[in-house]
Amino acid sequence: MESRLGFCVSFLLLIFSLLSLQAPAEDVFVGVNIGTDLSVMPHPTQVVALLKAQQIRHVRLYDADGGMLMALANTGIQVMVAVPNEQLLGIGQSNSTAANWVNHNVIAHYPATNITAISVGSEVLTELPNAAKILVNAMKYIHSALVASNLDHQIKVSTPLSSSIILDSFPPSQAFFNASLDSVIVPLLGFLQSTNSFLMFNVYPYYDYMQSDGFILLDYALLKPLPSNKEAVDSNTLLRYTNVFDALVDAAYFAMASLNFTNIPIVVSETGWPSKGGANEPDATLDNANTYNSNLIRHVLNKTGTPKHPGVAVSTYIYELYNEDMKPGPISEKNWGLFDANGKPIYILRLTGSGLVLANDTMNPTYCAAKEGADPKMLQAALDWACGPGRVDCSALLQGQPCYEPDNVMAHATYAFNAYYHQMGKASGSCDFNGVAAVTTSNPSHGSCSFSESVGRNGTMANITAPSMNSTKSDSSASAFGYNMLSCAVMMFGALLWGSIWL
Numbered sequence: 001m002e003s004r005l006g007f008c009v010s011f012l013l014l015i016f017s018l019l020s021l022q023a024p025a026e027d028v029f030v031g032v033n034i035g036t037d038l039s040v041m042p043h044p045t046q047v048v049a050l051l052k053a054q055q056i057r058h059v060r061l062y063d064a065d066g067g068m069l070m071a072l073a074n075t076g077i078q079v080m081v082a083v084p085n086e087q088l089l090g091i092g093q094s095n096s097t098a099a100n101w102v103n104h105n106v107i108a109h110y111p112a113t114n115i116t117a118i119s120v121g122s123e124v125l126t127e128l129p130n131a132a133k134i135l136v137n138a139m140k141y142i143h144s145a146l147v148a149s150n151l152d153h154q155i156k157v158s159t160p161l162s163s164s165i166i167l168d169s170f171p172p173s174q175a176f177f178n179a180s181l182d183s184v185i186v187p188l189l190g191f192l193q194s195t196n197s198f199l200m201f202n203v204y205p206y207y208d209y210m211q212s213d214g215f216i217l218l219d220y221a222l223l224k225p226l227p228s229n230k231e232a233v234d235s236n237t238l239l240r241y242t243n244v245f246d247a248l249v250d251a252a253y254f255a256m257a258s259l260n261f262t263n264i265p266i267v268v269s270e271t272g273w274p275s276k277g278g279a280n281e282p283d284a285t286l287d288n289a290n291t292y293n294s295n296l297i298r299h300v301l302n303k304t305g306t307p308k309h310p311g312v313a314v315s316t317y318i319y320e321l322y323n324e325d326m327k328p329g330p331i332s333e334k335n336w337g338l339f340d341a342n343g344k345p346i347y348i349l350r351l352t353g354s355g356l357v358l359a360n361d362t363m364n365p366t367y368c369a370a371k372e373g374a375d376p377k378m379l380q381a382a383l384d385w386a387c388g389p390g391r392v393d394c395s396a397l398l399q400g401q402p403c404y405e406p407d408n409v410m411a412h413a414t415y416a417f418n419a420y421y422h423q424m425g426k427a428s429g430s431c432d433f434n435g436v437a438a439v440t441t442s443n444p445s446h447g448s449c450s451f452s453e454s455v456g457r458n459g460t461m462a463n464i465t466a467p468s469m470n471s472t473k474s475d476s477s478a479s480a481f482g483y484n485m486l487s488c489a490v491m492m493f494g495a496l497l498w499g500s501i502w503l
């Protein structure tokens with residue numbers, strides 16, 4: 001990435017004032033990138049369990065791994081798949097290769113796996129310049145294959161660009177694409193516009209800060225509130241910038257506008273901060289990584305937009321889910337993750353009060369248990385609900401199964417409540433059951449009946465996918481059941497039978 005020496009010269013340092021913030025909008029999201037360069041890559045079911053436990057609803061893959069796509073099926077998680085750079089040349093040169101790729105990697109999994117975008121290559125213009133000529137062709141071929149399956153409205157095609165192809169990005173109003181790439185950029189933007197797609201943009205304030213020789217303040221890179229005299233103002237537009245992230249995104253809007261493209265939305269396909277670095281990377285620290293990602297998430301979800309487009313959401317994928325210990329290069333390269341390979345958070349994001357659990361310590365186990373002294377009838381009703389409409393797999397409670405003993409409603413309800421609580425990613429309100437349940441830190445496991453404690457950890461992961469159980473009973477009819485384990489067992493047996501007939 002180029003250093004931005006003109007940076008400070010162009011600044012006016014003015015009084016910082018808070019932007020007026022808007023309520024979170026439905027359409028803005030923060031997702032995560034899932035790199036797989038780990039010496040022990042967790043199994044796809046463990047990855048998905050971690051995503052669920054952390055309530056991560058949007059992921060970007062760097063390929064279209066079949067195991068991952070299968071594990072992501074029926075989870076509600078929205079998935080961006082990728083044509084890896086190694087496969088780009090083939091696809092850009094052959095319409096039928098592209099169609100085969102789409103059939104095999106997208107159509108075969110959709111709609112069970114909610115694939116919402118295909119990223120064609122990654123930073124191709126800077127990483128694989130000799131493929132630049134065929135990049136737009138590859139995107140068009142992929143898109144044609146989606147059109148042929150009538151999926152082009154549900155699945156968008158784009159390609160992540162490095163912010164380094166935008167030159168002179170401060171002040172943002174003067175930013176432009178490296179002109180030697182215009183022969184690719186212009187048709188690329190034309191494609192994005194005509195297909196109602198979006199620009200995928202990789203934004204790394206960490207590198208801009210590192211390479212600025214001190215011109216960029218750390219706090220400005222970390223989205224921290226700045227002292228009143230440190231705000232950056234674009235002297236052409238008088239727009240005021242409080243952080244590097246917004247300035248880079250606006251630079252991309254302005255660079256597109258300079259080519260007369262003014263209505264292409266931006267999604268930040270990668271951003272983050274490393275939590276550890278070598279001796280010459282003193283700002284790759286746990287605290288800075290936590291500060292950047294926590295501030296970023298709040299900023300994005302507030303739908304503040306940028307100074308150029310206030311209120312326009314810039315959905316963002318954090319780089320990245322796991323530390324990739326096999327990544328070559330400096331120590332920081334291996335330390336961009338929110339979690340280690342066991343699903344343990346590297347740091348706990350400071351998001352308390354935001355309603356998010358991203359990077360919360362789900363390794364620190366909590367359980368959901370029936371309250372002592374709760375009314376057995378209410379417990380039974382709640383148990384029936386959990387094993388029925390709540391879609392908890394209660395087969396372990398059947399006679400002869402590990403959690404049948406002790407055969408009382410308190411123990412059985414605790415098992416079902418706890419399973420439901422974990423299935424819901426420990427969401428607030430998911431351990432209440434009309435007041436008969438409460439969160440506890442003591443593990444109710446007993447004998448061979450092992451309760452799910454942490455997800456994403458090797459070996460101890462609970463199978464939290466919904467079982468074949470189903471129930472047509474409503475909440476209210478469930479409460480009429482009374483204290484009768486037999487009825488629950490009969491119901492489960494019926495459901496299992498039903499499942500075995502149809503599966």
Ligand SMILES: *[C@@H]1O[C@H](CO)[C@@H](O)[C@H](O)[C@H]1NC(C)=O
Binds near residue numbers: 078111112114116
């Ligand atoms: C995928 O997610 C989008 C956005 O939430 C939603 O509108 C769509 O119905 C989902 N598609 C499938 C097949 O689940």
Ligand SMILES: *[C@@H]1O[C@H](CO)[C@@H](O)[C@H](O)[C@H]1NC(C)=O
Binds near residue numbers: 095099141145
């Ligand atoms: C590529 O194939 C699709 C069908 O998959 C077709 O509609 C389209 O016209 C083809 N494009 C070219 C450039 O051959």
Ligand SMILES: *[C@@H]1O[C@H](CO)[C@@H](O)[C@H](O)[C@H]1NC(C)=O
Binds near residue numbers: 002129
């Ligand atoms: C512009 O792009 C060309 C071709 O990729 C590259 O050689 C050149 O270094 C870039 N210019 C700048 C200033 O980054």
Ligand SMILES: *[C@@H]1O[C@H](CO)[C@@H](O)[C@H](O)[C@H]1NC(C)=O
Binds near residue numbers: 258
């Ligand atoms: C953008 O549009 C303006 C006005 O229509 C025109 O003068 C200019 O040449 C266009 N620029 C490019 C890069 O197409």
Ligand SMILES: *[C@@H]1O[C@H](CO)[C@@H](O)[C@H](O)[C@H]1NC(C)=O
Binds near residue numbers: 295
């Ligand atoms: C986000 O908005 C909420 C409520 O409007 C506010 O309390 C919070 O400080 C905002 N956070 C950021 C980082 O702007």
Ligand SMILES: *[C@@H]1O[C@H](CO)[C@@H](O)[C@H](O)[C@H]1NC(C)=O
Binds near residue numbers: 356
């Ligand atoms: C995340 O963890 C913090 C501290 O452990 C806790 O206070 C907070 O309630 C948790 N957030 C959620 C949504 O569980």
Ligand SMILES: *[C@@H]1O[C@H](CO)[C@@H](O)[C@H](O)[C@H]1NC(C)=O
Binds near residue numbers: 040341459
């Ligand atoms: C995870 O489990 C698998 C098989 O059970 C084992 O081969 C692998 O070494 C385990 N990984 C870790 C990190 O414990």
Ligand SMILES: *[C@@H]1O[C@H](CO)[C@@H](O)[C@H](O)[C@H]1NC(C)=O
Binds near residue numbers: 463464
């Ligand atoms: C989880 O449950 C599903 C369906 O009940 C089953 O197909 C799958 O094999 C289970 N996975 C594991 C890891 O036990």
Ligand SMILES: *[C@@H]1O[C@H](CO)[C@@H](O)[C@H](O)[C@H]1NC(C)=O
Binds near residue numbers: 389
């Ligand atoms: C499960 O039950 C719900 C209603 O409770 C129903 O909508 C759904 O179709 C059922 N699913 C199966 C597989 O029977």
